Amino acid sequence: MNEIGSLLFGILIIVISTKLVQWYLKRKTYCDILNRIPGPKQYPVIGTMYEFFGASKYDFFYINTKHSKVHREIYRVWVGMECTVRIIKPEYIEQLIDSTKHIQKSSIYRFLLPWLGRGLLTSFGERWFQHRKILTPTFHFSILDTFCSVFSENSSILVDCLRKYSNTGQSFDVFPYVARSTLDIICETAMGVKVNAQNENVENEYVKAVHEASILSLVRAVKPWLYPNLLFTLSSTGAKQKQVLSILHSFTEGVIKERKLALKNNTTSAPGTDNESDGNIYGRKRRLAFLDLLLQANEKDNLLTDKDIREEVDTFMFEGHDTTASSIAWTLFFVALYPDIQDKIVEELKTIFQQSDREATMQDLNEMKYLERVIKESLRLNPSVNFFSRIISEDIYFGEYFVPKGTNCTVDVYHLHRNEKYFPDPEKFDPDRFLIDNISDKHPFSYIPFSAGPRNCIGQKFAMLELKSEISTILRSYKIKPTQRREDVHICSELVGRPYEGIHLIIEDRAF
Numbered sequence: 001m002n003e004i005g006s007l008l009f010g011i012l013i014i015v016i017s018t019k020l021v022q023w024y025l026k027r028k029t030y031c032d033i034l035n036r037i038p039g040p041k042q043y044p045v046i047g048t049m050y051e052f053f054g055a056s057k058y059d060f061f062y063i064n065t066k067h068s069k070v071h072r073e074i075y076r077v078w079v080g081m082e083c084t085v086r087i088i089k090p091e092y093i094e095q096l097i098d099s100t101k102h103i104q105k106s107s108i109y110r111f112l113l114p115w116l117g118r119g120l121l122t123s124f125g126e127r128w129f130q131h132r133k134i135l136t137p138t139f140h141f142s143i144l145d146t147f148c149s150v151f152s153e154n155s156s157i158l159v160d161c162l163r164k165y166s167n168t169g170q171s172f173d174v175f176p177y178v179a180r181s182t183l184d185i186i187c188e189t190a191m192g193v194k195v196n197a198q199n200e201n202v203e204n205e206y207v208k209a210v211h212e213a214s215i216l217s218l219v220r221a222v223k224p225w226l227y228p229n230l231l232f233t234l235s236s237t238g239a240k241q242k243q244v245l246s247i248l249h250s251f252t253e254g255v256i257k258e259r260k261l262a263l264k265n266n267t268t269s270a271p272g273t274d275n276e277s278d279g280n281i282y283g284r285k286r287r288l289a290f291l292d293l294l295l296q297a298n299e300k301d302n303l304l305t306d307k308d309i310r311e312e313v314d315t316f317m318f319e320g321h322d323t324t325a326s327s328i329a330w331t332l333f334f335v336a337l338y339p340d341i342q343d344k345i346v347e348e349l350k351t352i353f354q355q356s357d358r359e360a361t362m363q364d365l366n367e368m369k370y371l372e373r374v375i376k377e378s379l380r381l382n383p384s385v386n387f388f389s390r391i392i393s394e395d396i397y398f399g400e401y402f403v404p405k406g407t408n409c410t411v412d413v414y415h416l417h418r419n420e421k422y423f424p425d426p427e428k429f430d431p432d433r434f435l436i437d438n439i440s441d442k443h444p445f446s447y448i449p450f451s452a453g454p455r456n457c458i459g460q461k462f463a464m465l466e467l468k469s470e471i472s473t474i475l476r477s478y479k480i481k482p483t484q485r486r487e488d489v490h491i492c493s494e495l496v497g498r499p500y501e502g503i504h505l506i507i508e509d510r511a512f
């Protein structure tokens with residue numbers, strides 16, 4: 001090597017070393033700041049991921065949250081080289097989610113992108129704002145009113161599907177039945193198509209694929225070596241995901257295609273069709289499917305592309321059926337465990353329906369105040385969304401702890417709901433915690449099963465009506481009894497917190 005070559009080589013080494021030192025110092029300062037927040041011991045590169053080594057996917061929830069029992073307000077974990085600050089204190093949660101600044105979901109949601117794309121759950125910025133504005137009217141009170149008959153019809157089909165177990169003493173897992181029913185409901189109400197999943201006797205392919213896609217996203221999240229897309233694509237998890245996504249996307253594409261065709265042939269009650277003016281179709285009030293609004297925005301105003309629609313449909317199909325299925329199953333479990341609470345619900349239903357077997361209307365559902373408290377208490381103890389995450393978009397202080405911009409921050413809903421200050425004897429199932437007099441002195445962010453602030457759950461009113469309709473219809477037909485003890489049913493937190501072993505019930509006909 002001549003002199004110039006050696007000189008250039010020397011300069012290159014100096015530049016690279018300087019950059020490395022700069023990166024190291026910056027990184028060290030960043031890590032030092034975050035390591036002031038308490039949390040488990042971390043190691044270079046792997047961070048605190050060693051906790052997941054050898055664990056089965058069913059342990060994720062308990063590993064993820066075991067530190068919340070020790071650090072009751074805030075702590076940090078390191079997913080490889082990425083820090084996540086977990087917050088449990090209502091005041092910190094309010095700072096994060098009540099603000100319009102920290103609106104972007106955390107980096108963990110990127111694993112949902114192949115499935116849900118940039119739908120409402122995963123998008124941010126102007127795109128999120130525009131889509132939320134387009135979608136909000138679909139959950140208007142007057143539209144929900146027209147959905148109540150769909151809730152009732154599908155709840156009755158669910159009751160029929162369960163009849164074979166009644167008075168037999170045979171225990172069965174109610175979860176798959178409920179999941180098929182909530183899938184039928186979301187398809188019919190939001191998408192305007194009937195898929196009749198409840199008529200199938202086998203596990204529905206779409207429901208099964210949702211389950212698998214949730215697990216695969218989580219498996220990837222705890223294996224940093226699968227983060228690079230290329231490595232993931234080559235892995236067995238990547239291959240499985242490809243297969244599962246093809247089932248999910250063909251299902252939603254089919255739903256969109258069917259609805260588009262129906263709109264074209266004028267066989268629906270969509271806005272802008274001949275049926276719109278009469279306000280009544282097939283003896284029912286006109287229904288405005290969520291998908292119709294999207295298709296309208298696509299056709300008339302060019303606001304949404306075909307891909308945008310597919311992504312929103314995937315998001316709503318997932319958010320709209322898995323969360324509710326889980327909440328219904330958990331609530332049925334609690335109601336089965338506590339017969340006195342079950343009796344009180346039935347008393348309320350007798351007052352409302354006076355022995356009639358008519359369908360529940362919106363007004364009936366609004367009168368189910370005690371059942372509402374039972375559902376709220378169930379969502380407190382086993383929220384279907386146990387955690388959700390954001391990126392800190394501006395430097396923030398949580399109490400004495402500084403968290404720099406760009407850090408992931410997770411809200412631990414499960415442990416928030418067990419704060420003894422707001423929920424004394426937190427493991428006790430007590431629906432009366434939600435009596436008006438008992439909630440007035442609670443921190444507004446101490447109970448957030450549907451999140452809160454600008455990115456709260458858009459479907460929460462829909463969900464509450466659906467839950468009441470399904471649970472009340474079941475209890476008007478059957479007495480339900482548990483076959484598992486509470487301590488034996490574990491949470492399997494994929495994206496939604498499901499009962500790991502299912503919810504096994506015994507049912508008997510009820511003379512209503």
Ligand code: HEM
Pocket residue numbers: 120121122132190315316319320321323324327383384385388389448449450451454455456457458459460462463
């Ligand atoms: C018991 C049932 C439900 C629970 C517990 C629940 C809970 C939540 C929570 C906690 C979030 C915030 C998630 C996050 O920030 O990552 C959320 C968002 C969302 N939920 Fe729900 N949800 C339920 C039912 C539904 C239903 C029935 C629908 C649709 C029909 C729905 C649609 C959505 C959508 C689209 C978002 C994203 C909203 C946005 O970011 O603007 N959810 N839900």
